[in-house]
Amino acid sequence: MNERRVEIKYLILRPLGYPLKASYHEYPVVDNPKVFDKYAKDQWKGEFVSKGMLLFDMRMFPDFAFEVESAEPDQGIISDSTIILVEPANRDIETEIVTNVNLSDVVGQEDAKRKVRVILEYLRNPERFGKWSPKNVLFYGPPGTGKTMTAKALANEAKVPFISIKSTKLIGEHVGDGARRIHELYERASQLSPCIVFLDEFDAIALDRSYQELRGDVSEVVNALLTELDGIESREGICTIAATNRAEMLDHSIRSRFEEEIEFSLPNYEERLEIMRKNLKEFPLKIKAKLSEVARVTEGLSGRDIVEKVLKSALHRAIAEGRDYVTTEDMLGFIKKKTKIPPKNMFI
Secondary structure, three states: OHHHOEOOOOOEEEEEEOOOOOOOOOOOOOOHHHHHHHHHHHHHHEEEOOOOOEEEEEEOOOOEEEEEEEEEEEEOOOOHHHHHHEEOOOOEEEEEOOOOOHHHHHOOHHHHHHOOOOHHHHHHHHHHHHHOOOEEEEEOOOOOOOHHHHHHHHHHOOOOOOOEEHHHOOOOOOOOHHHHHHHHEEEEHHHHHHEEEEEOHHHHHHHHHOOOOOOOHHHHOOOHHHHHHHHOOOOOOOOEEEEEEHHHHHHHHHHOOOOOOEEEOOHHHHHHHHHHHHHHHHOEEEEOOOOOHHHHOOOOOHHHHHHHHHHHHHHHHHHHHOOEEEEEHHHHHHHHHOOOOOOOHHHO
16 A cells, blocks of 8 residues: 555644744744644645654744644545644643554453443444443552553554543643633544543542542632533543542542443552563563562552562663673562562572
């Protein structure tokens, strides 16, 4: 297949600026995404694009450059059906076309992966579900157990955009900021539908009133969000996934808006072993460690803990000592500090 004849479905641009600095040049700001989408297609229709390429505006802001941040598929031509989006400068709301993770990459979490198949089917065929669509889903469980990874894998396998924001970013400095950001979030989602809206650190805005005094700015965000979750405006093809480490502390009125709750748990022995094996495939040093022993004493650690605190710490220790290999002792360095496990001769 000629890749230059493939039509781009989604195109996400990042504003770079002018090739030469000039005081008379006004820096353009996209005020209306739908209007920009048409404006962009009018001048770039038929252009071949791929990640990293530059597109230059030749109309209102001559020579202003946009970089292709991501696209679905990776390369092809811009057509009338292409959806073109510019990422805002503040980057509070991130939009990406995920291509590097699948559900099979998530170790363990078999029950969660089985349940999210419904979301996958919905994103692939929204009109099939009607009022039975899984529009609001809660992911909960300890940090580092694969909630974000699973959400991104769903976006990749469904070939839809992944729009994410940390809930703390929804709380503005001024009255109205939070509600405006919620509106911008779902306006963008409507433009890119079908898509996933991912609200990370959800407990930052949704804690039960008994755990925090519900300030005015948080209340404003919550009310705006509830309007979206309740579907006051029909938004077909959008699945909101909220992630939290503390589901038991969420306000009941907010938690009740989620039709499905999916739990993510800490890995068992076999899963910890598999997490290490997967990540060590790209390890830059030789492995002279008993992974079975490391897996046995890392109970209670998440997958992210194992990668960041066990494997990465072992790598840095070996490099610092001038070695081209890591040992069991290297990998147990972090664990010993936390749990005071017996010395290494217990494994001899």
